[in-house]
Amino acid sequence: xxxxxxxxxxxxxxxxxxxxxxxxxxxxxxxxxxxxxxxxxxxxxxxxxxxxxxxxxxxxxxxxxxxxxxxxxxxxxxxxxxxxxxxxxxxxxxxxxxxxxxxxxxxxxxxxxxxxxxxxxxxxxxxxxxxxxxxxxxxxxxxxxxxxxxxxxxxxxxxxxxxxxxxxxxxxxxxxxxxxxxxxxxxxxxxxxxxxxxxxxxxxxxxxxxxxxxxxxxxxxxxxxxxxxxxxxxxxxxxxxxxxxxxxxxxxxxxxxxxxxxxxxxxxxxxxxxxxxxxxxxxxxxxxxxxxxxxxxxxxxxxxxxxxxxxxxxxxxxxxxxxxxxxxxxxxxxxxxxxxxxxxxxxxxxxxxxxxxxxxxxxxxxxxxxxxxxxxxxxxxxxxxxxxxxxxxxxxxxxxxxxxxxxxxxxxxxxxxxxxxxxxxxxxxxxxxxxxxxxxxxxxxxxxxxxxxxxxxxxxxxxxxxxxxxxxxxxxxxxxxxxxxxxxxxxx
Amino acid sequence: xxxxxxxxxxxxxxxxxxxxxxxxxxxxxxxxxxxxxxxxxxxxxxxxxxxxxxxxxxxxxxxxxxxxxxxxxxxxxxxxxxxxxxxxxxxxxxxxxxxxxxxxxxxxxxxxxxxxxxxxxxxxxxxxxxxxxxxxxxxxxxxxxxxxx
Numbered sequence: 001x002x003x004x005x006x007x008x009x010x011x012x013x014x015x016x017x018x019x020x021x022x023x024x025x026x027x028x029x030x031x032x033x034x035x036x037x038x039x040x041x042x043x044x045x046x047x048x049x050x051x052x053x054x055x056x057x058x059x060x061x062x063x064x065x066x067x068x069x070x071x072x073x074x075x076x077x078x079x080x081x082x083x084x085x086x087x088x089x090x091x092x093x094x095x096x097x098x099x100x101x102x103x104x105x106x107x108x109x110x111x112x113x114x115x116x117x118x119x120x121x122x123x124x125x126x127x128x129x130x131x132x133x134x135x136x137x138x139x140x141x142x143x144x145x146x147x148x149x150x151x152x153x154x155x156x157x158x159x160x161x162x163x164x165x166x167x168x169x170x171x172x173x174x175x176x177x178x179x180x181x182x183x184x185x186x187x188x189x190x191x192x193x194x195x196x197x198x199x200x201x202x203x204x205x206x207x208x209x210x211x212x213x214x215x216x217x218x219x220x221x222x223x224x225x226x227x228x229x230x231x232x233x234x235x236x237x238x239x240x241x242x243x244x245x246x247x248x249x250x251x252x253x254x255x256x257x258x259x260x261x262x263x264x265x266x267x268x269x270x271x272x273x274x275x276x277x278x279x280x281x282x283x284x285x286x287x288x289x290x291x292x293x294x295x296x297x298x299x300x301x302x303x304x305x306x307x308x309x310x311x312x313x314x315x316x317x318x319x320x321x322x323x324x325x326x327x328x329x330x331x332x333x334x335x336x337x338x339x340x341x342x343x344x345x346x347x348x349x350x351x352x353x354x355x356x357x358x359x360x361x362x363x364x365x366x367x368x369x370x371x372x373x374x375x376x377x378x379x380x381x382x383x384x385x386x387x388x389x390x391x392x393x394x395x396x397x398x399x400x401x402x403x404x405x406x407x408x409x410x411x412x413x414x415x416x417x418x419x420x421x422x423x424x425x426x427x428x429x430x431x432x433x434x435x436x437x438x439x440x441x442x443x444x445x446x447x448x449x450x451x452x453x454x455x456x457x458x459x460x461x462x463x464x465x466x467x468x469x470x471x472x473x474x475x476x477x478x479x480x481x482x483x484x485x486x487x488x489x490x491x492x
Numbered sequence: 493x494x495x496x497x498x499x500x501x502x503x504x505x506x507x508x509x510x511x512x513x514x515x516x517x518x519x520x521x522x523x524x525x526x527x528x529x530x531x532x533x534x535x536x537x538x539x540x541x542x543x544x545x546x547x548x549x550x551x552x553x554x555x556x557x558x559x560x561x562x563x564x565x566x567x568x569x570x571x572x573x574x575x576x577x578x579x580x581x582x583x584x585x586x587x588x589x590x591x592x593x594x595x596x597x598x599x600x601x602x603x604x605x606x607x608x609x610x611x612x613x614x615x616x617x618x619x620x621x622x623x624x625x626x627x628x629x630x631x632x633x634x635x636x637x638x639x640x641x
Contacts, residue, residue: 043632043636043638044632044636044638047636047637047638158496158545158548160541160544160545160548161499161545163541164503164538164541164542164545167534167537167538167541168503168506168538170530170534171510171531171534171535171538174514174530174531174534178517178527180527181526181527183517183526183527185514185517185527185531186510186513186514186531209582212578212605212609213575213578213579214575215609216574216575216578216608216609217574217575381610382609382610383606383609383610383611384606384611384620386605386606386609387601387602387605387606387609387620387621387624388602388624390582390601390602390605391598391601391602391624391625391628392628394585394589394594394598394601395594395628395632395638395640398589398594398640398641399632399638399639399640402639404586404589404590404641407585407586407589407641408586410586411582411583411585411586414579414582415579415582418575418579423495423496423499424495424496425499440530441530444525444529444530445525445529445530448522448523448525449523449524449525452523453521453522453523453524454522455522
């Protein structure tokens with residue numbers, strides 16, 4: 001526990017500061033999301049060493065949740081997906097002249113939820129890690145499978161498309177050395193392919209290059225930003241009083257949704273808005289500029305970012321693209337997340353958790369006075385910003401393994417990612433399939449070997465059987481509910 | 493055939509190609525599974541999902557139209573030609589990077605990209621390219637010691 005204070009060393013404080021500022025900027029800028037930005041700075045963070053490097057990456061991850069609300073409220077352009085719902089009431093509040101109050105409530109809600117989720121993370125992560133020590137290959141296989149099925153259910157509009165992307169990710173993960181026997185597969189004798197596809201190259205391509213290509217066909221965002229003076233940043237007592245219940249509801253909901261695979265922060269913000277529409281005393285005002293529509297979703301998306309750290313830190317399983325980049329960063333720094341992280345690298349584990357507390361305070365102090373500056377960053381024309389993103393992507397992809405093959409992978413992933421967006425396929429399930437693929441393969445083959453070829457060995461233990469049943473139920477549930485809906489419609 | 497039908501057909505072709513390429517890896521037995529097992533399972537699963545997507549493509553299109561009820565107007569989109577040109581520029585960039593090096597190739601890429609994204613004239617793109625390439629070279633290669641091509 002005393003390792004929590006590792007976050008307070010000058011180097012780690014600086015890493016946290018740089019990470020949270022970068023995160024806020026990424027959150028403000030439409031297009032580049034936290035996962036892409038984290039992949040871009042990976043080469044830089046590796047130089048910092050594991051603790052400072054991961055503190056900086058984590059700072060970008062939750063800083064983006066703070067920044068995303070700024071442009072939602074001031075310009076009606078969400079900086080990232082988790083802030084889409086904030087535009088509904090946030091922008092209307094700004095048009096009513098309450099932009100300052102909305103921004104302050106968003107920052108306070110983010111702070112409250114962020115801090116709560118760190119406390120919950122600090123308590124829950126070691127407990128989950130201890131329970132996971134009893135997990136063998138069969139349990140890990142079942143957990144990974146359950147995660148991917150839930151992910152396909154929750155991502156995008158079409159389950160078939162999400163599932164196809166998950167499988168494509170698993171297939172891409174089979175390129176290179178196989179995880180057990182060492183056989184080289186699907187490399188077609190290409191130099192640099194033996195080590196497999198670089199995760200950084202694929203991520204920078206899918207989330208960086210593809211964004212640049214996609215931004216060229218999208219209409220340019222409005223560039224006028226309302227100026228907000230520091231003294232206008234005080235919500236009225238009435239606004240503060242009305243913000244507290246949605247903030248607390250959003251925090252708890254967001255944290256729980258954050259534990260699930262998929263775009264948890266985005267789903268959490270929508271769920272919170274939906275709940276406010278049902279239970280809020282002022283639900284009739286929602287949609288026309290109610291402070292509840294800012295406080296709830298903004299708390300929810302920040303709490304979800306904290307919740308998403310639990311499966312990563314205690315099980316070594318990332319369920320969102322951003323935590324997948326964090327996992328990749330950890331592996332590059334020779335830190336293996338999972339049940340043994342706390343035992344083997346307590347300073348990294350507690351240092352990162354400690355930095356969440358510090359980062360949340362920094363973000364609150366930064367965001368309130370500098371909100372006008374951050375909002376103006378959103379108006380930098382894409383013709384200046386996007387070329388820089390391309391160069392950064394190339395640097396990140398090349399420096400992962402110092403080979404040109406990875407730059408080719410980045411370019412191919414970028415063009416494929418652009419086509420996927422145009423055809424309504426989400427790239428997130430592909431990235432998670434790519435990350436979880438080797439783990440799934442290794443645990444499946446190990447479980448089969450341990451059970452001497454008996455396929456029943458996959459569900460011989462209670463936890464494994466429970467998770468496989470849950471995965472099977474999650475696979476058929478949408479089809480069953482659609483069938484029931486159709487039958488009840490016919491009955492009417 | 494709609495867009496989703498073509499996507500499903502493309503995915504099915506990909507799955508078949510992957511399965512054919514994966515035939516050379518042995519499956520061995522379930523007790524000592526070989527490197528061909530997971531590629532076989534993943535390839536067959538993708539083929540099945542592609543068929544599912546193909547069958548449900550029509551229904552999904554109709555459901556989308558029904559849920560939005562025409563309320564959500566698609567945003568006006570700009571021409572798709574320029575991203576194609578930038579994609580080609582990126583392919584050329586990767587091809588010339590080993591020969592020309594990071595600084596020269598990236599300078600040219602930034603000039604082309606900023607022109608395609610909407611910068612006017614040549615002076616501004618050239619200055620921008622000089623700034624971006626120079627700063628990233630100094631930051632990564634000089635200061636952080638990251639090797640660049």
